[in-house]
Amino acid sequence: MVADYWENVFTARERGQQVVWYNGSAVNPIFQAAGLEWCHGEAFSARLAAQQLEKPAQLAAEEYGYIGELCSYARTHLGCAVLTQQARSEDQTGVVGLIDQQELASRLPAPDFFVNAYAGCSTGQQWDEISYRVFGKEVPIFNVSLPFLWGNKPDSGYLRGREWDEASQYVARQLHDLIAFVESMTGRPFDWDALREAMTYIKRASELRREAMELCKAAPTPATYWDWIASIAHINFLPATQELVDYFQAVKDEIVKRLESGIPGVQNERYRFYFDGIMNWNKLGWLAKKFAAHDVAMVCGRYTHNAFWQEPHLIDTDDPILGMAQHYLLCPTNHGTKTLKYLTNRDCEEYGVDGIVFHASRTCRAFTNPQHLLAKAAQRELGIPSMFFEGDVADASFYKDEILESRLVAMLETIDLRRSRATA
Amino acid sequence: MTQPSAGALSTLIEIAENPTGYVTRWKTATGGKAIGAFPMNFPAEIAHAAGVLSVVVQESREPITSGRNLLTEFYCGYTRNLADQAARGRLDVYDGFFLADHCIQLLGAVDVVREEGNRPVYFGQLMASMGDPWTRTAVDGKMLSFREELAEFTGRTIGDADLARSIRLFNENRRLLRSVFDARRAGDATFTSAELQALVKSSMVMDKEEHTALVRRALAEARAARRDGRIRLHLSGHFCHAPRPELLRAIEDCGAIVVDDDLFHGTRYISTDVREDVEPLAALSQWYLDRNVSVPCPTRVQHDVDWDAYLLDSVRASGADGVIVLMAKFCEPHMLYYPELRKALNAAGVPNLLIETEHEGLPLESVRTRVEALLERIRHSQLANA
Numbered sequence: 001m002v003a004d005y006w007e008n009v010f011t012a013r014e015r016g017q018q019v020v021w022y023n024g025s026a027v028n029p030i031f032q033a034a035g036l037e038w039c040h041g042e043a044f045s046a047r048l049a050a051q052q053l054e055k056p057a058q059l060a061a062e063e064y065g066y067i068g069e070l071c072s073y074a075r076t077h078l079g080c081a082v083l084t085q086q087a088r089s090e091d092q093t094g095v096v097g098l099i100d101q102q103e104l105a106s107r108l109p110a111p112d113f114f115v116n117a118y119a120g121c122s123t124g125q126q127w128d129e130i131s132y133r134v135f136g137k138e139v140p141i142f143n144v145s146l147p148f149l150w151g152n153k154p155d156s157g158y159l160r161g162r163e164w165d166e167a168s169q170y171v172a173r174q175l176h177d178l179i180a181f182v183e184s185m186t187g188r189p190f191d192w193d194a195l196r197e198a199m200t201y202i203k204r205a206s207e208l209r210r211e212a213m214e215l216c217k218a219a220p221t222p223a224t225y226w227d228w229i230a231s232i233a234h235i236n237f238l239p240a241t242q243e244l245v246d247y248f249q250a251v252k253d254e255i256v257k258r259l260e261s262g263i264p265g266v267q268n269e270r271y272r273f274y275f276d277g278i279m280n281w282n283k284l285g286w287l288a289k290k291f292a293a294h295d296v297a298m299v300c301g302r303y304t305h306n307a308f309w310q311e312p313h314l315i316d317t318d319d320p321i322l323g324m325a326q327h328y329l330l331c332p333t334n335h336g337t338k339t340l341k342y343l344t345n346r347d348c349e350e351y352g353v354d355g356i357v358f359h360a361s362r363t364c365r366a367f368t369n370p371q372h373l374l375a376k377a378a379q380r381e382l383g384i385p386s387m388f389f390e391g392d393v394a395d396a397s398f399y400k401d402e403i404l405e406s407r408l409v410a411m412l413e414t415i416d417l418r419r420s421r422a423t424a
Numbered sequence: 425m426t427q428p429s430a431g432a433l434s435t436l437i438e439i440a441e442n443p444t445g446y447v448t449r450w451k452t453a454t455g456g457k458a459i460g461a462f463p464m465n466f467p468a469e470i471a472h473a474a475g476v477l478s479v480v481v482q483e484s485r486e487p488i489t490s491g492r493n494l495l496t497e498f499y500c501g502y503t504r505n506l507a508d509q510a511a512r513g514r515l516d517v518y519d520g521f522f523l524a525d526h527c528i529q530l531l532g533a534v535d536v537v538r539e540e541g542n543r544p545v546y547f548g549q550l551m552a553s554m555g556d557p558w559t560r561t562a563v564d565g566k567m568l569s570f571r572e573e574l575a576e577f578t579g580r581t582i583g584d585a586d587l588a589r590s591i592r593l594f595n596e597n598r599r600l601l602r603s604v605f606d607a608r609r610a611g612d613a614t615f616t617s618a619e620l621q622a623l624v625k626s627s628m629v630m631d632k633e634e635h636t637a638l639v640r641r642a643l644a645e646a647r648a649a650r651r652d653g654r655i656r657l658h659l660s661g662h663f664c665h666a667p668r669p670e671l672l673r674a675i676e677d678c679g680a681i682v683v684d685d686d687l688f689h690g691t692r693y694i695s696t697d698v699r700e701d702v703e704p705l706a707a708l709s710q711w712y713l714d715r716n717v718s719v720p721c722p723t724r725v726q727h728d729v730d731w732d733a734y735l736l737d738s739v740r741a742s743g744a745d746g747v748i749v750l751m752a753k754f755c756e757p758h759m760l761y762y763p764e765l766r767k768a769l770n771a772a773g774v775p776n777l778l779i780e781t782e783h784e785g786l787p788l789e790s791v792r793t794r795v796e797a798l799l800e801r802i803r804h805s806q807l808a809n810a
Binding site: 066123 | 493494495496498499526527528529531532535536538539546547549551552553556557558562722723725727753754756757759760761762763764766767
């Protein structure tokens with residue numbers, strides 16, 4: 001499904017389709033209803049990194065002047081923008097460049113317009129502004145501004161309080177303006193029925209995903225965080241159709257079958273961990289194997305369990321805009337530490353977690369922001385130990401395997417010691 | 425509060441180097457409250473109208489110790505230092521904290537301030553997308569929220585007349601400082617760039633009336649000097665916190681003279697006045713929007729405002745021979761915009777150099793070597809074009 005989606009994006013021009021580049025929130029149901037092809041910048045950077053194909057884009061970005069400490073999602077995507085722009089001018093001039101070697105990074109069709117709807121990270125909005133400039137300010141752009149859920153007032157909290165209510169309405173109003181903008185780009189009236197239909201599929205897919213996640217609270221867990229990572233593309237940006245619902249139904253069915261058959265996600269599960277941080281896409285399989293080799297089941301995480309249409313009850317399929325706005329605000333980097341402590345500790349308790357692994361992703365300040373405070377809170381309030389390892393979202397050069405290995409072994413020994421004392 | 429026997433400039437430099445000392449003295453003398461405001465767009469006029477001393481929290485010079493365990497090392501020096509100051513009780517002099525800017529690194533540091541302390545922290549997020557149809561309404565709402573929060577914080581009503589008076593005082597201060605910067609552009613070399621930084625930095629810290637009076641004294645006491653034949657440079661960038669004075673001195677020691685800048689602790693901070701002919705809160709909203717047009721900032725998103733074009737215009741206006749871009753390491757908006765600056769400067773044939781700064785460690789010898797190389801390049805170019 002994911003490969004088909006990208007192939008569809010790459011061939012959009014041949015089929016005469018308009019293409020929108022967007023970053024941040026999953027506003028793609030709006031694009032789907034408008035009959036567009038959509039390309040999520042972060043997702044494309046993640047795809048390149050997962051396939052170890054990010055370097056040509058990153059080198060193009062470096063040559064253009066981006067410093068290596070810049071968000072590697074942005075750096076990779078801007079490198080793609082530079083390559084795409086170069087490819088476009090080479091097409092126009094007939095000059096053949098290095099495009100063959102940079103094939104995948106430059107296969108992105110140039111955008112007809114940009115939409116930015118970035119929650120949490122301030123870099124997100126600035127990144128698309130720079131993409132707009134890389135394309136010579138010739139491609140229209142629309143910004144949805146998503147307030148940070150800081151928690152100023154005593155009534156502020158997860159899904160509650162005046163701040164939540166006001167922010168939800170504020171974003172909902174902007175989504176109506178976004179739809180008017182999309183109409184102006186397509187020259188067609190917006191198909192509200194198509195949006196309702198898409199959101200009905202998303203709501204059902206999300207319910208199935210959450211039900212399946214709930215089943216993974218069992219010990220041993222039938223599926224791990226890494227399995228949920230493998231399903232992120234589906235829930236985040238694939239077309240909302242019956243096929244999406246069927247996919248998550250199949251995921252849930254498989255988990256039920258595993259529970260019934262006693263098949264664990266990790267053979268010999270001895271430790272249950274929580275993963276905090278954005279994914280290290282270069283090392284997805286590597287990390288999954290590494291933790292499994294130490295009998296660690298990564299049972300849940302902030303990136304998988306507190307993101308991506310995670311509160312389906314908020315979606316009113318007859319009038320989906322408010323529920324969509326609220327999900328855009330519920331990005332796991334868009335909360336102050338007070339709310340994140342609540343979410344992390346809640347999940348750690350519900351999933352019976354023994355320890356937390358913090359991925360200190362070098363160029364993703366949005367995810368690393370509260371990590372030390374979360375670690376302290378988990379230790380203080382739940383007695384759960386944690387460890388940090390350094391890596392990055394899409395730049396393999398920041399990953400330090402030896403540090404991860406030694407810290408992991410040390411934490412497992414700590415847990416073993418604690419257990420032996422408890423049983424002594 | 426100030427040291428009456430000292431020269432005015434020395435006093436301003438001392439306050440710029442030790443803001444906490446000034447705030448402590450001010451609180452003792454007035455019995456008033458002080459708030460720590462985080463850069464770069466908090467409307468301090470509202471706090472002043474409430475009788476509060478609003479201080480832009482400065483980077484301290486202390487090495488980061490406890491803060492290392494609260495914020496990771498790949499955050500900018502300012503935010504890591506803020507976390508460290510919070511952990512070590514260095515911010516206890518403030519009775520509360522306010523911020524208006526959505527920078528993800530800054531929010532991380534301010535969350536540490538909130539978690540490590542027990543003082544009120546208020547974030548009124550001024551939207552960064554400046555040109556949307558709803559921008560003005562949203563900004564108006566935030567200005568109103570600042571007034572409400574500060575009224576609650578102080579327990580007093582903030583009337584329009586109070587606000588109008590504060591705006592007048594702040595404008596007077598900005599105008600005075602701008603006159604010094606304008607003079608520099610026109611060839612005045614009375615103050616070094618480090619001294620000019622102290623004038624602005626102390627303005628971020630002090631009561632505005634007192635600061636204005638002190639700056640007037642400093643101007644009266646100063647011995648006027650004209651610019652000599654050194655290579656003329658424009659300093660660009662460095663948001664939120666000040667580049668170290670010794671860095672500025674090193675640049676000038678190499679045989680250059682700074683003739684203009686767009687630094688936050690420089691032209692950017694004093695660039696824009698608040699209109700006095702409209703309702704005060706509305707005027708503050710307009711100030712926020714105008715500020716990004718006066719001196720464009722990469723932390724804001726505004727399609728029809730170009731920092732690169734602004735920089736080229738400034739270089740032409742001041743007659744600068746080259747540009748040094750000062751970038752606080754890990755500053756993402758600056759990293760994002762930098763290639764656009766470089767492209768524009770190179771296209772216009774303006775020699776330029778990027779220097780990254782960190783909280784700890786300023787490799788002065790390497791900075792000197794690089795600056796000298798830039799100056800040589802400029803001299804060669806001047807000879808070739810002579």
